[in-house]
Amino acid sequence: MATKKLRRAKLSQELCERLSRYQITTCQDFLCLSLLELMKVTGESYRNVQKLLRKVSLACAPKMQTAYEMKVRRSINPSAAFLPTSLHSLDKVLHGGIPCGSLTELTSPPGCGKTQFCITMSVLATLPVSMGGLDGAVIYIDTESAFSAERLIEIAGNRFPTYFDSDEKLFCMTRSIHLYRELTCDSVLKRIKSLEEEIISKKIKLIIIDSVASVVRKEFDTKLQGNLAERSNFLARGASLLKYVAEEFSIPVILTNQITTSLSNGLAIPADLVSPAHDLSLSEVTGASGSGKKESACVTAALGNTWSHSVNTRLILQYHDLLTRQIVIAKSPVAPFSTFFYTVEKSGLVLQVIHS
């Protein structure tokens, strides 16, 4: 941990006092200095400083595990590795469902069914393990005020009619979904920081943030100078906090995003513009330069490139025709590219088989 005080890194008392005179109190301060600077502040010889560096590093460094140990741990508890989405073909391709311990992003144009999907996942998480759920509570951070409790009950009742046969069960389920309405980036970040304690106290098994894009795009206008950096900073900090929480407690985190059609953000890279002779850059196409031989305006997920790196799995929902939509696995460490068609019904999302 970076903010670990040097005292806890087993350095001697006088050394810690001497270092605190130079305002070096945490491991972070210590490791950011070069060797010569360390020699100056500690007053030790080169060899001793290297030994000290190793000691402080030992206090901060992560523990080693072999991939085999990780696999064994996973296989002991297979049900804890994924949250099945109850869309069977999707689950099969994803090797089980939404992975626990990593961030999953859901992107789509408005009205495709992101919130429906999130509500369905909240129901699923509260189900007992025997039915494919996680038997736990859900934290739902809603920034668009789109969550509807009535719809929640409708989906639960129609999707699992045999399980939710009594009002008691429905109320029990709704009691374990904790809804937070956050309307600014700051409050979202504060809420994410407080997640660790809530998870332990309320036995949370799923975190949903719907949606990250709306609150970020409301507050940060990337055309203004400096805003892009601040936005990336906020997103990166949020992402790393969420990742820490997801991994620590081994729970899935679902985030939703929007689609942008902004021309300068298109990620299309025509082959003839890419050449190693260009220095270090892969040019993106802007709408104006399209000469009509291909679609020049492309839509991509909002929030930029850096955010795309932070999420581990990305599912894209989009329209297919008037009634059916499709869900595309765009980024996943375990699944290949796949497309599934679905419609939104009373019971939430239902997969369809389209014969083209």
Next chain:
Amino acid sequence: MQRDVGSLPLSPALRARLLAAGFQTAQELLETGPCGLSKEIGISREEALEALQVVRQECAGDAAKTAGGSGSTRKCTALELLEEEQTQGFIITFCSALDNILGGGVQLTKITEICGAPGVGKTQLCMQLAVDVQIPECFGGVAGEAVFIDTEGSFMVDRAADIATACVRHCQLIAEAHQEEDHLQALETFSLESILSHIYYFRCRDYIELLAQVYLLPDFLSEHSKVRLVVIDGIAFPFRHDFEDLSLRTRLLNGLAQQLIIIANDHKSAVVLTNQMTTRFGQNQSMLVPALGESWGHAATVRLIFHWDNTQRLATLYKSPSQKESTIPYNITDKGDQNHSWYSRDLQIPALTSGLPRCAASTCHPKCRRY
């Protein structure tokens, strides 16, 4: 022996005292002896003894260097280097085109950087390399172990297990075709379990943990001398936020690069880093460039950039001291990166035109087969 006192690696306070007392060369110090030294400068005898031991070690090291000793020097002729390079192994990627442009595979003792947009396959390649480094020598591998430092949390054990299983099967096919004794012997120890047990995984959550881990890496590699690959998946991620002081970031990154070069050379292992792409706004265009700035570009010896061309993944060898710049297509199958393969992934989605919704599937391959 004539080494200047000011250049000795003693503590600064001690050095200042020695200079104030008038000592100039290391020879004088050694002649005075610990008791004389302690009386002249006013330090305890134990401290004086310690200082003299440091001086003695330093001088012995110097003498070995000037006499042309082999151990600690890094000096050799180009012919020796050529012989070394020719016998050195490569870590193959099982994608023949990629191996070709790299000149045989990922080279040992060099730093290779892989940059690419999200979802393009960097972590897949790293996992593949962590498996391929363990291929026994009779099959053309380097029979080493791998250290995997993960900063983004994208390492999936199940996927690594899939790749490992495919690799073992591939080697089994080769062994069946050739029917040689050492092949079958090697296969006995080359199993899924042994492959996964030799991937040493570290999860670093922030840049301090990463720095700490890299400081500890030389000791770890001395204990596990069979390690031939160090992967840092996501060197950009921990450095891209919470850094107001960009000069500190540059300094830390440079220090990191230096240490990695030393590790690569001393332990004869390959270092593979993955980097993100960031958007740089030009005059009327925005471009995707590797993250972490221009000066980081100097750190890696070999730079591979993975990108998309509509639906085809391409790899461009951007920087290499020995190979020509070139671009090749590649694909990812369930067995890992392979050259001949089945499906490709579509990252762009065509726009909604005139209100009528369009399907992305119409632009991707109509026959997307899955293996």
